[in-house]
Amino acid sequence: MKATFFFKIFNNVKSDHEPIDFARIELEALFGEITPINNFMDYIIKKPLKIFTSDEIRIQDILTYELPYGSIQGYYGEKEELKDITKLVKRLAYTREIFLVVESTNKPEAILNEIFKEVTIGKNVQFFVKESFVLFRFITNQFFLEKSEYVSKLSRTEEEIDSNVNTLFSHLMQNLQRIPASTTLAIGKQLEDWFTIREEPSLYLNHYMHAYKGKFHPKMTRALVNYVYPEDNGVILDNFAGSGTALVEANYLGLDALGVEINPLSALMCNVKCNSVKIPTKKLKKEISLFIKKLADEINFLGSIQKGQQLLVGSSIDISKINDSIEKAKEELAKRKGNNVPDEMIRDVFIAREILKSVEDKDVHDFLLLSISGSISDGLRRRKANFIEIFKARLSKLYRRLYLYQKLNEQLKINNSKANCFVSDTREMTVIESDSVDGIVNSPPYSTAIDYIGNDYPQLVLLGMVESFNELEKNMMGNPRVNFDRKEIQKIIDGELENPIKDSATAMKFVKILINEGRADVGHRSFNFFSDMYFTLKEMYRVLKKNAKCAIVIGNNHYKINEHYEEIPNDDILLEMGKSIGFKEDMLIKRDLHKTQVGNIRRETILFLQK
Numbered sequence: 001m002k003a004t005f006f007f008k009i010f011n012n013v014k015s016d017h018e019p020i021d022f023a024r025i026e027l028e029a030l031f032g033e034i035t036p037i038n039n040f041m042d043y044i045i046k047k048p049l050k051i052f053t054s055d056e057i058r059i060q061d062i063l064t065y066e067l068p069y070g071s072i073q074g075y076y077g078e079k080e081e082l083k084d085i086t087k088l089v090k091r092l093a094y095t096r097e098i099f100l101v102v103e104s105t106n107k108p109e110a111i112l113n114e115i116f117k118e119v120t121i122g123k124n125v126q127f128f129v130k131e132s133f134v135l136f137r138f139i140t141n142q143f144f145l146e147k148s149e150y151v152s153k154l155s156r157t158e159e160e161i162d163s164n165v166n167t168l169f170s171h172l173m174q175n176l177q178r179i180p181a182s183t184t185l186a187i188g189k190q191l192e193d194w195f196t197i198r199e200e201p202s203l204y205l206n207h208y209m210h211a212y213k214g215k216f217h218p219k220m221t222r223a224l225v226n227y228v229y230p231e232d233n234g235v236i237l238d239n240f241a242g243s244g245t246a247l248v249e250a251n252y253l254g255l256d257a258l259g260v261e262i263n264p265l266s267a268l269m270c271n272v273k274c275n276s277v278k279i280p281t282k283k284l285k286k287e288i289s290l291f292i293k294k295l296a297d298e299i300n301f302l303g304s305i306q307k308g309q310q311l312l313v314g315s316s317i318d319i320s321k322i323n324d325s326i327e328k329a330k331e332e333l334a335k336r337k338g339n340n341v342p343d344e345m346i347r348d349v350f351i352a353r354e355i356l357k358s359v360e361d362k363d364v365h366d367f368l369l370l371s372i373s374g375s376i377s378d379g380l381r382r383r384k385a386n387f388i389e390i391f392k393a394r395l396s397k398l399y400r401r402l403y404l405y406q407k408l409n410e411q412l413k414i415n416n417s418k419a420n421c422f423v424s425d426t427r428e429m430t431v432i433e434s435d436s437v438d439g440i441v442n443s444p445p446y447s448t449a450i451d452y453i454g455n456d457y458p459q460l461v462l463l464g465m466v467e468s469f470n471e472l473e474k475n476m477m478g479n480p481r482v483n484f485d486r487k488e489i490q491k492i493i494d495g496e497l498e499n500p501i502k503d504s505a506t507a508m509k510f511v512k513i514l515i516n517e518g519r520a521d522v523g524h525r526s527f528n529f530f531s532d533m534y535f536t537l538k539e540m541y542r543v544l545k546k547n548a549k550c551a552i553v554i555g556n557n558h559y560k561i562n563e564h565y566e567e568i569p570n571d572d573i574l575l576e577m578g579k580s581i582g583f584k585e586d587m588l589i590k591r592d593l594h595k596t597q598v599g600n601i602r603r604e605t606i607l608f609l610q611k
């Protein structure tokens with residue numbers, strides 16, 4: 001049974017290279033040979049689509065609804081035999097809709113039972129019959145995942161989520177002729193109006209959970225995972241796991257995920273994002289209610305005692321036993337400017353930590369711990385707010401997102417894959433076995449990273465996650481706060497000590513340019529980064545299975561030297577080092593970033609290597 005496919009790209013792509021590069025590579029990996037479609041009208045005017053342009057169907061209205069800007073609107077492909085397309089619907093990142101035309105006398109329902117058993121007609125698929133042809137229209141999971149962000153914004157109760165999820169699943173089936181409200185309308189906008197906004201949500205569902213700077217781009221990450229490992233079962237690693245975007249996306253695709261992070265708070269984010277969606281919502285709701293009641297009782301009791309009131313019921317927490325820890329936390333916070341955490345908040349956080357010791361379920365425990373961390377961050381932005389009120393509001397919001405995830409999953413059938421992020425060093429990943437990983441997708445911190453520790457410092461202190469901040473900052477790759485031993489680094493560069501990147505001519509060339517042109521500070525820092533990446537690449541090579549691929553997202557720094565900016569080719573340097581270790585070059589994708597400030601990382605490369 002010959003099958004003709006049309007893949008319609010999302011209308012929220014931000015640049016022309018996304019459909020040209022990312023949409024293409026994931027389609028080629030998951031589907032096979034494809035041809036770009038510059039304008040769908042070129043195909044609507046000829047068979048087989050022309051068959052369905054009659055007044056009772058008008059497929060042209062559906063195909064031309066919310067098309068993307070740019071030179072490519074979609075892709076075309078053919079198959080001699082019709083096979084299961086569940087993977088395409090569940091996994092594609094940049095394709096919003098799939099149109100499939102077959103010539104068959106079989107009933108459409110019977111065909112669907114062969115190619116996509118998890119279908120619900122009228123929600124994520126519809127079909128049209130004309131003459132001896134059947135046209136199927138599939139809505140990909142990615143559409144529902146992204147648009148669920150608006151359901152989160154507009155739903156305050158479980159009942160509202162239930163209703164709004166139904167609206168989401170019916171939107172592309174029933175609202176093609178609806179005129180949306182203006183994007184500038186502030187009051188009166190309905191959920192369907194939000195669905196039509198041409199923006200790309202990136203914090204939907206469990207991608208939310210906690211504030212984090214420098215997040216991975218979810219849609220791009222999904223496409224990279226699809227290209228690196230298009231198979232059904234396997235393990236994806238992100239050894240710069242950050243807040244867990246790659247791990248979450250791997251799980252959405254039904255793949256197991258491993259992460260490595262040197263920052264313990266980041267590792268917690270990763271594990272909570274991936275594992276909290278598996279907690280039954282009834283159980284989570286009960287645990288949240290119980291925890292909040294205990295916390296409120298303890299805080300109220302302590303406040304009453306401080307006011308000299310006599311109470312019949314005592315406390316289960318001896319505040320005197322945690323006073324020393326509270327004072328040590330205050331001393332640590334005082335070491336850095338801008339961390340003026342109110343005394344009352346510090347006390348409440350330590351009380352919450354004591355209560356948390358009684359929570360036995362690890363997934364629930366970690367969910368509550370991360371919620372406490374997020375509440376600290378919220379509280380520092382809202383100085384006058386009461387900690388427990390902030391905590392309750394955050395828990396309510398996070399619970400609704402997990403409830404929404406499970407409600408969506410009744411239809412989407414996302415597999416409950418495994419995920420685990422380790423607190424470890426990417427330069428020595430002893431926690432990961434050799435030849436055990438099917439694919440790697442990561443984004444190193446470049447040579448002058450965001451100050452991740454500085455951003456998370458109050459939470460790390462108050463939650464007691466770090467024994468030595470000096471040691472953590474020293475070991476964090478690309479950390480801009482660390483003052484390296486420049487004399488020792490210069491000795492390595494001069495050949496007096498062993499140089500791990502001596503064989504990387506490009507790295508050494510630009511390090512010496514920076515040093516010789518008066519930028520020794522960034523020259524030494526860049527050398528340190530390249531050395532760290534050399535050992536990281538060796539570890540990546542070790543843990544990957546033979547023939548497995550990795551995708552590395554890396555930008556090129558620009559440093560001012562005299563009156564011009566020198567571009568440091570981090571991409572070329574990583575490629576050079578990777579080849580020296582044993583990797584083969586698979587492919588390069590280069591793209592401009594939407595940044596205008598001079599000196600920023602303005603270009604980015606996705607470097608694909610194969611073991």
